[in-house]
Amino acid sequence: MKNLSYKITVVFLSILLSSISLSCDDYLEKPPGVDVTEDTIFSSPVQVDYFVAGTYFMGVKSDFPYWNDHDRSDIGWGAATDEAEITQGWYWCQAPWNAGGMSPSNTGDLRFTTHWKAIRRANTIIERIDNAPFDDPAFKRRVKGEGYCIRALNYFELLRKYGGVPILRERVDIGGNLKIPRSTVKEVVQFILDDCKEAISLLPKPNELSTSERGRLTNLAAMCLKARTLLYAASPTFNTAKPYLNFGANNDLIILGDYDKERWKEAADAAKDVLDEAARTGVKLVKNKKDDATGEDISYLYIWDQPDNEEVILADQCRGKVGTGHFPWNGQIPSVVGGSGGGLCMTFNFVMKYETKNGTPQTWNMDGGDDLMAKYEELDPRFRQTATYHGRPWNTTDNLSMDLSETGNDKCITGQYMHKPVPLAVSRRDNVRVEPKGCIFRLAEFYLSYAEALNEYYDVPPEEAYDAVDEIRGRVGMPKLPRNLSQSEFRERVRNERAIELCMEGHRLYDTRRWEICEQDGVMRGNMYGIKIYKIDGSKECRYEPYVFEVRTFTKKMYRHPFSTGEMDKGYLIQNPGY
Template sequence: MKTIIRAVFCGILCLVAAACDKNLSEFLDKAPGVDVNENTIFSSRVQLETFITGTYRIGIHSIFTYNDAALIPAPASRTFTINAAATDEAEAEVTFFHTENWNDANITANDNPVGREDYRYWIRWTAIRNCNIILERLNDVPGLDETYKNQVIGEAKFIRALNYSEMLKRYGGVPIIDKRQQLTDDLKVKRNTVEEVVNFIVKDCDDAVSLLPATYPATFRGRATKTVAQMLKARTLLYAASPLFNTATPYLSLGDNNKLICYGNQDNARWQKAADAAKAAIELAPGGGFALITDKGTDKNYKFMWEQNDNTEIVLAEKAYGARGRQQFPWYGTQPAVIALGSWGGVSVMHNFIRKYEKKDGTPQTWDLDNGGTDLMKKYAELDPRFAQTVGYNGSYWNKDYPVLETFQGGRNAASCWGGAWMKKLIPDLLSSTANAVPNSIVFRLAEAYLNYAEALNEAQGPVPAAYDAVNTIRARSGMPKLPAGLTQEQFRARVRNERDIELAFEDHRLWDIRRWMIAENEGVMKGKLYGMRIYKLANSTTEFRYEPYVKEVRTFLPRMYLHPFLNSEVYKGYLVQNPGW
């Protein structure tokens, strides 16, 4: 595999990249004039920690995307904006973002980065190689106690499992590399089946849970714990139990190789395994000091969770950066140009997504798609409190530069605001023309475990009380009423899926949920009409506005897009089976 061969050399590059993060004086065993090499890294605990830091840097990717050489050294592996605009959540302000390729089905299997959607593919292989090197050479480091060695083994296995999980949800089965490869090895490793990859991830997660500490000192936030390893296991098993993989008949036939893209049979027991894993994550959380944010008020709990770094709900966050200015990534590719002058562009929340928000009483909001209405602000005020904590809507607060957002036609924040609203979530109030802000780069947070549990348990057993309790726990902290009793399994499925859409909005779950549920071809999801909204002032009111939904675009989704393609440059070598339709 080209990328695996490249990873042989990239592991060496990461030794140097990681070393560059430290002052020369910190390389205690390095004589003057001696280059840093693998033996240097494994000569002391200080050197090992440097390598581990570098492995976290390339092995942990958050909800944000970056275009910074300090984080992602290869230009072709950097991304500019989040995936939300590839789904019914949003539309990107500019057309050169990668999300546009999804919307017009212009994904390709070519090496050219335009149309290629897994920019970090080769970096994952580098991270996996680093983990394998750590596991192989850990005992060469002198003076390590068993507790610390167990921690490092757990960290390496977690990072390796995380990178395999990221590839599983994109490709299905991929080659399993569980040892360091040498140039003398056969590097043309064939794909393993979906089942084999899932089992490999689960085994690494189980090992990590048994070896990792429950918690660390505050200065070590960002390192893997028991809880996050269990959450990774739960997420992986949830994806594995979902219709995309848990089937005898894949979305497109791959002939004798169908087990590379699905299990080859449907087994409801997979849902129960996912439920059990999610429950275990919830039970581990208190021991690690993790808890849902519930003490800031129902109109503030949710925003505090995504805005406040290192709050108790965040189980793992990427810690690559400190404070960043509004014209630096990741803000540069998520802030609207009409708010952060000079930025590339923001993410406009589309009406397809806004219609998912219930009213505060738990009933659906009514929207007139044909004629619009003259009561926009009234409708906004009636919505689930998470709406106002997620969406930058007309009349809402953005930051000190724009205390009142104007997305009505002719308003100062309306240009290119296709949906009549901007994504506010992820962008803290602090960020402004005069203040930098630290990205809250969430990778796992506890609310996901509750929603994973509710979904999997309903699929395994139906809407039993424990499934209700899990989803109602998430709703209650934002002031939303309990789900109505007596729902059928299908009705509960629809409600818990909608709850995921709202609670996990813009956190890079929606694209993968759509595909694992196999609903991308449903009207208005990733195919068909994407509705925007135009907002107008009313001549007889200073507080109310007229809204007019309109069709912003008609999107295309092809069945082959349920899984990513491998690069043709790899497939043409004859050992890697391409996913169907590519």
């Protein structure tokens, strides 16, 4: 089997690179002098694997931003939420999200077409692989499982963006009827779950993979997708009889149409299945990683700095090594250390989500204070391992000064840069090339999903819900949650834990939408805060002064993406409400 993370033969790499930029239709066309047909592609395991690799490239994606015709995304969607602000105004998140300008001509979705290309390729695999003219049942079984899982993964992405979308159960031939109407949310959810069931039964377990096969789908990845789908289906934005905007007879295109408490039980059970299967197959939380110089526990940093670790279940691994002048690194590296995109800045709104190390809320004076460094050092260790702030290095060099009294220190809009997920090995000065491996599924998510779903199912949070959250907090030295919390109190704690733990992993934009809290001041609308920092002479301390750097706009229609003008002009879709 070939490895899809580019740690493979030169031959496979060269053919993969030549195929990944093509849609399925393009791939099956006949270039001058090359006779490429479906029969060619499905003639041998090697040829099939080339096609499967291209399908991974199209259809297995994190929120890492890239820049080419078939793989575009914004600079980590956190910059559309209270996680971050991007210093350059031209990035795609600014107009549709932060300025409330989402419309059919600016949908906020740069991957719509790519999803459908991946789905068509997956359908081709599912339909053709059983009848391929070679005898390798195990290979065929695995490839078919990959087809089901990639199809389900792309339908999940479409579901959480749009609600109900057209279901393509089989590939449509070139020139065939593509004007397929939207299916309901309920139908799309069931379609994803059915595909997950097939994938789980066909794919190998994580401990059955060789080292060279890391990056390929497993039964556990399919179980993760099932659990995430059920969590979304149980969440307020779908699990309701009353939508965010009345869509009349078309409500079932944006919601499930009723509230069913049992959906939370199904979500909890699926998350628990992930945790149990992970334990059986050697997937576990990263723990007890120490900094050699300081002895500091850096387990949380290790998760994103060393993405091939025991906690990652699935990562986006089909790109190869890139330097600091290329996406996804260039936009996230601060300009003061050579980044061309200006860098991502953690908002002060998000800084205020971090508790102190003793588990209590940090006290911040919105009129300013003279103890910024002391307050930083009191925070949950994950803050230090996520952000770079005044006096701290970017990677291993360049202790950054955010002191605004110094000439030139006006680039960090909010007062602290978002370091995660730029690996420490990435260095502008040394022009180091590092392979992006954006996380899609890692184990910590499912501890938190399990806790959230249990809390919503029961009137009071059960002990298992506390234990799941404490497992995540404990590995960074944070104290256990206080017991006897009410359901609403636990809900806020687990949502905050999810924000901190999964920061910059592509969850925040969709978590806030599935909870329907985007309109809360300081989440995706209203005042977004940064801090101005001034060093105090003769002291290691700094004065901080909170200020509003931006007032963002979010309207109810933005709980779903709009379909583009180009798609609507084809006359087969019903547009989402408000657009």
